[in-house]
Amino acid sequence: MRRDVFQAIADPTRREIINLIAHNTLNLNAIAENFDVSRPAISQHIKVLTECGLVEITQQGRDRYCNIQFQKLAEVSKWVEQYRTFWTSKLDALETHLLKDAKSK
Amino acid sequence: MRRDVFQAIADPTRREIINLIAHNTLNLNAIAENFDVSRPAISQHIKVLTECGLVEITQQGRDRYCNIQFQKLAEVSKWVEQYRTFWTSKLDALETHLLKDAKSK
DNA sequence: TATATTTGTAAGCAATTACTTACGCAATTA
DNA sequence: TAATTGCGTAAGTAATTGCTTACAAATATA
Numbered sequence: 001m002r003r004d005v006f007q008a009i010a011d012p013t014r015r016e017i018i019n020l021i022a023h024n025t026l027n028l029n030a031i032a033e034n035f036d037v038s039r040p041a042i043s044q045h046i047k048v049l050t051e052c053g054l055v056e057i058t059q060q061g062r063d064r065y066c067n068i069q070f071q072k073l074a075e076v077s078k079w080v081e082q083y084r085t086f087w088t089s090k091l092d093a094l095e096t097h098l099l100k101d102a103k104s105k
Numbered sequence: 106m107r108r109d110v111f112q113a114i115a116d117p118t119r120r121e122i123i124n125l126i127a128h129n130t131l132n133l134n135a136i137a138e139n140f141d142v143s144r145p146a147i148s149q150h151i152k153v154l155t156e157c158g159l160v161e162i163t164q165q166g167r168d169r170y171c172n173i174q175f176q177k178l179a180e181v182s183k184w185v186e187q188y189r190t191f192w193t194s195k196l197d198a199l200e201t202h203l204l205k206d207a208k209s210k
Numbered sequence: 211t212a213t214a215t216t217t218g219t220a221a222g223c224a225a226t227t228a229c230t231t232a233c234g235c236a237a238t239t240a
Numbered sequence: 241t242a243a244t245t246g247c248g249t250a251a252g253t254a255a256t257t258g259c260t261t262a263c264a265a266a267t268a269t270a
Binding site: 116118142149150166168 | 228236
């Protein structure tokens with residue numbers, strides 16, 4: 001089973017979970033309350049997130065608090081940022097194109 | 106069918122395709138040569154990439170050249186970069202922790 | 211101690227994914 | 241005109257995904 005960060009953040013529910021626990025450390029039930037799907041479904045999402053290293057669990061009694069491992073997101077950042085120069089220069093190219101277009105009117 | 110950038114870049118083959126055509130505009134066969142999978146498989150990957158707006162096709166005779174729409178990657182960048190402050194500060198926290206650890210020895 | 215709460219996990223299921231082979235079509239080349 | 245080239249797409253398939261309900265285990269509370 002492939003278990004990398006890219007696959008983990010592909011699911012919109014998991015991205016929402018990340019967003020939720022980015023600000024507050026929550027236990028599983030508290031997370032599940034924010035979604036329409038069942039509690040086990042969230043449990044399985046959390047499992048995916050822990051398996052790829054994006055989330056770590058801190059057990060406290062019967063509660064399992066979820067902490068994001070933000071550094072893992074750096075992997076995604078690194079991949080996407082290598083293209084930043086491309087898309088900014090492309091926007092520049094579009095700009096000049098539009099300017100040229102506007103002038104020709 | 107969900108067709109967003111996050112789902113598109115979840116597949117490692119598609120990320121490789123992106124990397125390939127980031128530098129040179131290639132036609133489909135030229136792309137497929139770089140992979141072990143069949144030509145139709147690559148054709149289907151390209152379809153996913155075009156459907157989410159990450160790739161645009163320029164037809165030239167029977168050749169279909171693939172151009173990345175880098176701006177689409179800005180969506181991913183925007184999402185991940187919102188957490189950058191978190192992961193850098195977390196690294197800082199780790200640093201101080203390690204320093205404290207080193208001192209206590 | 212009995213009950214309630216928080217959770218993992220198993221089993222089942224429909225939908226999706228990533229691939230294959232087979233085919234057809236349009237554009238080029240001989 | 242006939243053969244070749246570049247490609248999309250259909251059909252089939254095995255594996256994976258995202259969900260459900262049902263159950264069990266551990267911890268907390270009455």
